[in-house]
Amino acid sequence: MNNTDLQDYSHKRLNILTGEWVLVSPHRAKRPWQGQNEAVNNEVRPSYDESCYLCAGNTRINGEVNPNYEDVFVFTNDFAALQSDSKTFSVNDGLLTAESETGICKVICFSPDHSKSLADMNPKEIEKVVVAWQKEYKELGDNPNINYVQIFENKGAVMGCSNPHPHGQIWSQSTLPNEVLKKNTQQLNYFNKNNSSLLGDYLKQELEKQERIIFENDSFVVLVPFWAVWPFETMIVPKKHQTNILEMDANEAYQYAEAIAVITKAYDKIFNTSFPYSSGIHQAPTNGEDNKHWHWHMSFYPPLLRSATVKKFMVGYEMFGSPQRDITAESAVKMIRELL
Amino acid sequence: MNNTDLQDYSHKRLNILTGEWVLVSPHRAKRPWQGQNEAVNNEVRPSYDESCYLCAGNTRINGEVNPNYEDVFVFTNDFAALQSDSKTFSVNDGLLTAESETGICKVICFSPDHSKSLADMNPKEIEKVVVAWQKEYKELGDNPNINYVQIFENKGAVMGCSNPHPHGQIWSQSTLPNEVLKKNTQQLNYFNKNNSSLLGDYLKQELEKQERIIFENDSFVVLVPFWAVWPFETMIVPKKHQTNILEMDANEAYQYAEAIAVITKAYDKIFNTSFPYSSGIHQAPTNGEDNKHWHWHMSFYPPLLRSATVKKFMVGYEMFGSPQRDITAESAVKMIRELL
Numbered sequence A, B: 001m002n003n004t005d006l007q008d009y010s011h012k013r014l015n016i017l018t019g020e021w022v023l024v025s026p027h028r029a030k031r032p033w034q035g036q037n038e039a040v041n042n043e044v045r046p047s048y049d050e051s052c053y054l055c056a057g058n059t060r061i062n063g064e065v066n067p068n069y070e071d072v073f074v075f076t077n078d079f080a081a082l083q084s085d086s087k088t089f090s091v092n093d094g095l096l097t098a099e100s101e102t103g104i105c106k107v108i109c110f111s112p113d114h115s116k117s118l119a120d121m122n123p124k125e126i127e128k129v130v131v132a133w134q135k136e137y138k139e140l141g142d143n144p145n146i147n148y149v150q151i152f153e154n155k156g157a158v159m160g161c162s163n164p165h166p167h168g169q170i171w172s173q174s175t176l177p178n179e180v181l182k183k184n185t186q187q188l189n190y191f192n193k194n195n196s197s198l199l200g201d202y203l204k205q206e207l208e209k210q211e212r213i214i215f216e217n218d219s220f221v222v223l224v225p226f227w228a229v230w231p232f233e234t235m236i237v238p239k240k241h242q243t244n245i246l247e248m249d250a251n252e253a254y255q256y257a258e259a260i261a262v263i264t265k266a267y268d269k270i271f272n273t274s275f276p277y278s279s280g281i282h283q284a285p286t287n288g289e290d291n292k293h294w295h296w297h298m299s300f301y302p303p304l305l306r307s308a309t310v311k312k313f314m315v316g317y318e319m320f321g322s323p324q325r326d327i328t329a330e331s332a333v334k335m336i337r338e339l340l
């Protein structure tokens, strides 16, 4: 393709996984900025902080004491948005519709070292996180009341992260949330029609073009999706058609960890700051079906746009219309590739 | 109804206008906060700022001089995300789909007084803004290349607003953005089935219950929708079935202005600060069809949660799963009603 119009003129691109569009305005990257700046957080943190409720050996708000863990530590969220023993009920009152939602929310510490982030960890260390994700997806998914497991990380204060200790979360629940429903439908329609994985076929196309690829090893590709919304959004996709992270063998788990190490390290170099983002794994529901149409993937949504202090705001038009971006996916790829 | 389960247990509520769900976790409002605080902006601004590119008589970046306007002033955005003379093209390359998008983006100054916001203006002054919105919707909509007109305001630095001078924006374009498409579908399905307006029927139900109503006058209701996502989200809905803002007569335009005055003033009292939000009007497309299924409405999405400095972050789970809120719509109504 190499359609230069995409670099010069306003257009919208289709997200094949959700069926929704993103508005791209390449010419707008030049406008001046007089708005809010974020505080830069380049403070050097100690390896242990006695006031941190995630550090090993410390006492949490509910009185529980964290073990002296050596790599990864998982526990049930003390302020869980979803609870397994919550009451079930439903409301069907004219145009008011509600359903109770039960679930289990966990916190996963990536390392006992308070000063680190995934970007500071090597693939061997990150592999332990991947293995913990696999274990949790399996255990939670085996629970008959859990039909979907959302693994994610909020990194950085600007992403609402309330504690800098390296950690992520897992919210698992009885029904499929909005974004997962969209991807379920799009992938199912494609699979029924083509008998192949939507994301797998997309990946083939991207690997041929080499326009949006950031990194690949034997089992994984890191790329900027054609329909990326966030300025430096990226996606890690397994080359094999795998519906969920349990289908990775040990070698693949290591290669996945390597892909995470590569992209998070590159991110920190973009604006010379600990790069904030929300990341998440979208994978097959744990509803007992084979879900052959699913192709799991991990996405990174970083909010920074121009510098460590200027972010992209998803506000007015984005809330009422469609997401909108200024720099194109292809420009972002070029910038990230330079930093590998 | 008065279902007390909704105040005590996790559940999801259906947004009848988009078909999407919001997760509500009432028990979670109690968790402590150690995360990012926003700067409070209670600076008193002068009525005129010589460095402001929106103040009357000042020169904008492109060299144009603002007139000495006395109430409302509208001009084409100097850094428009959409342009009317942009090239049209389309990309249909395997799984890569893109379409050019053309449009017109305008800026609308609500008042020459740099120090004000809508909350400081009286209904008579706000009415002038409403009339300008009507004029723009009409003029832009009459353009055969414009099929949708999005009127919105980003208020406050935390909402990406780059200039505190009271102003909003209008982005108009050739196709319907995501959120509008969803509401179009839901309203059309309901109208075809029931031959009445979805939002009109919902309004009747809410007026009977009186559980989520904040304010009403002869022509408008201000309420917190059952499915509200943002902590203090509200919606202004015309009592009559009107597809767009042109169907208001002069008296209704005044009453709409009154509704805006009431809710914005109440907002400023919640945390004793100039309350940030994005607001927007969703109304019938200007595609030449009668769009009888549309019932126009204005929504306010304010990000603050616990205080002038602690906001609700729509991050990890919200980005990958569904929006999530802690305090219920009904609690928010009670808090806002106290401030009228």
Ligand SMILES: O=P(O)(O)O[C@H]1O[C@H](CO)[C@@H](O)[C@H](O)[C@H]1O
Pocket (backbone or CB within 6 Å): A035, A312, A313, A314, A315, A316, A317, A318, A324, B154, B159, B160, B161, B162
């Ligand atoms: O046009 P402004 O006010 O400079 O920009 C603001 O509103 C736009 C429309 O919602 C957003 O795309 C920008 O991210 C935001 O900073």
Ligand SMILES: O=P(O)(O)O[C@H]1O[C@H](CO)[C@@H](O)[C@H](O)[C@H]1O
Pocket (backbone or CB within 6 Å): A154, A159, A160, A161, A162, B035, B312, B313, B314, B315, B316, B317, B318, B324
């Ligand atoms: O659970 P935390 O880290 O305190 O909270 C953070 O992540 C949650 C899940 O994405 C969000 O709902 C919160 O708004 C955010 O502050």
